[in-house]
Every structure is written in structure tokens, then in C-alpha cells.
Amino acid sequence: MLARALNLLFPPQCLICNAIVGQNGALCLPCWQQVRFISDPICACCGLPFEYKMGEHVLCGECMRAMPPYARARSVFAYDEHSRALVLRLKYHDQTQLAPSYGGWLAAAGKELIAASDVIVPVPLHYWRFVKRRYNQSALLAQMLGQKTGLQVIPDALKRIRATTPQTGLTRKQREDNVKGAFTANPRHVSAVKGKTILLIDDVLTTGATLEHCSKALLKAGAMQVNVLTLARTVN
Numbered sequence: 693m694l695a696r697a698l699n700l701l702f703p704p705q706c707l708i709c710n711a712i713v714g715q716n717g718a719l720c721l722p723c724w725q726q727v728r729f730i731s732d733p734i735c736a737c738c739g740l741p742f743e744y745k746m747g748e749h750v751l752c753g754e755c756m757r758a759m760p761p762y763a764r765a766r767s768v769f770a771y772d773e774h775s776r777a778l779v780l781r782l783k784y785h786d787q788t789q790l791a792p793s794y795g796g797w798l799a800a801a802g803k804e805l806i807a808a809s810d811v812i813v814p815v816p817l818h819y820w821r822f823v824k825r826r827y828n829q830s831a832l833l834a835q836m837l838g839q840k841t842g843l844q845v846i847p848d849a850l851k852r853i854r855a856t857t858p859q860t861g862l863t864r865k866q867r868e869d870n871v872k873g874a875f876t877a878n879p880r881h882v883s884a885v886k887g888k889t890i891l892l893i894d895d896v897l898t899t900g901a902t903l904e905h906c907s908k909a910l911l912k913a914g915a916m917q918v919n920v921l922t923l924a925r926t927v928n
Contacts, residue, residue, distance in 0.1 A: 707790060708777050717793030727778070728770040730801070730925070738900065739766045741927060760900060761907040762892065765920035768794075768801040770927040771896055779895055779924050783829045791829075794923055795836025802891070802921040806841050809891035809919060811884065813849040815906055816875070820855060833923060834893040843891070849881045850906055867901040875906050877913030886914035897925035 703712045706720040713720050733745040735752035769775050781787040814834035822828055831847045838845035854874045890910050894903060907918040
């Protein structure tokens with residue numbers, strides 16, 4: 693009764709345009725049609741969507757050139773002008789109430805990775821950026837996914853030991869240099885990581901530099917395998 697009363701007073705709104713929708717955490721039909729949700733066919737490794745099906749276990753050109761340290765990466769939707777608001781509202785505008793809805797989307801998009809994983813680990817923020825923002829959006833996503841799936845979440849399994857500049861606007865080489873040596877496994881949780889398949893969570897996969905260096909740190913700590921699941925990814 694309380695939920696119905698609250699919905700009458702504060703009707704659920706679309707996560708992008710704020711139009712009235714039928715339930716909390718939903719998109720209106722026009723926004724849903726504009727967001728490019730990622731599904732097969734995709735690169736068997738990094739999850740880059742293909743325009744047409746080319747067979748099983750096919751890799752994109754980038755993965756054929758150099759396989760990343762993680763085994764597989766999957767994302768919910770393409771990061772573009774239509775979906776950008778979904779990420780930015782959580783990341784920069786304190787709208788942490790969006791995380792439960794996103795956790796459900798991650799669970800659906802990453803069901804194969806979830807079934808193969810033992811532990812969920814988020815990409816960490818540096819201490820001072822965490823103090824300024826007051827929360828880590830990747831950790832929020834990881835916690836929501838843990839609640840949906842029952843997998844153990846270790847929010848501080850990784851540490852960002854060096855402050856880095858924001859990756860936005862940097863070239864691929866600049867992004868690589870920016871995060872090189874910035875991550876290490878937390879000594880307190882090495883035993884929980886060793887021999888396990890880790891599901892690494894972040895908000896956006898762009899060039900993959902951050903996720904690759906986080907994966908390397910987990911593998912160095914003894915993880916058996918690392919898979920990656922993100923809310924969004926750029927599609928070039």
C-alpha cells in the first residue's frame with residue numbers, strides 16, 4: 693500500500709528523459725528504442741558487436757592483433773549520445789538510486805560470465821577521488837550485481853595506488869600510460885583471489901586500458917582467470 697501511494701505521489705520516471713513510465717528503473721519506449729543494447733553477434737573475447745554473424749568464437753581485429761589479459765568482456769549497451777545520460781547520472785550526478793536497475797541489466801547481459809565466476813571485484817577509485825565523489829560507481833554496480841546473483845563481492849580487492857587524470861579525451865596511448873602501474877591487488881584479499889575466476893566490474897569500457905591493468909594485477913595475485921562486465925562500452 694505504501695509503494696502504491698508513493699507511486700501516486702511520485703510516479704516512476706524514465707531513466708533518461710524523465711517521462712512517466714509503468715515501473716521504477718525503466719525506460720520509456722522511445723528511449724528504449726534509441727539505446728543500443730548489445731547482443732550476439734559479438735567478438736568472442738572483448739564483446740565488440742558485429743554487424744552480422746560470422747560464425748562461432750570469431751574475434752574482432754583488435755583481439756586478433758593482441759589478446760587482452762582478461763578472458764572475456766561483455767557490456768549491457770553501447771556508449772553513445774543516446775545512452776550517455778544513463779552512465780553520467782550515476783557517475784557524476786549522485787543518482788545512486790539507479791544502481792539497482794543497472795544491477796539487473798548487468799545480471800542479464802553477463803549471465804554466462806556470472807555462471808563461470810567465483811568472486812566479483814570492482815575497479816577501484818583513488819582515495820582522494822573517492823573522498824571527493826563520496827562513492828565508487830563501479831563498487832555500487834558490483835554490490836547490486838552481488839545481491840542479484842549471490843556471488844561474493846570484494847569491494848577493495850584492488851587498490852589504485854597512484855592518482856591518475858580522468859581518461860576522458862585521452863588517446864589510446866595516453867590512456868595506457870595514464871593507468872600503467874596504477875593498480876595492485878590488496879594484500880588483505882590475496883587469499884580470496886588466488887585460484888579464483890574473477891568478474892571485474894566497471895561502468896564503461898573504452899580502450900580497455902584500465903580493465904587490462906586491473907586484470908593483470910589480479911592475475912599477478914594468483915587469480916585463475918578474469919572476466920569483465922561493464923554497463924557500457926564504446927563501439928568504433
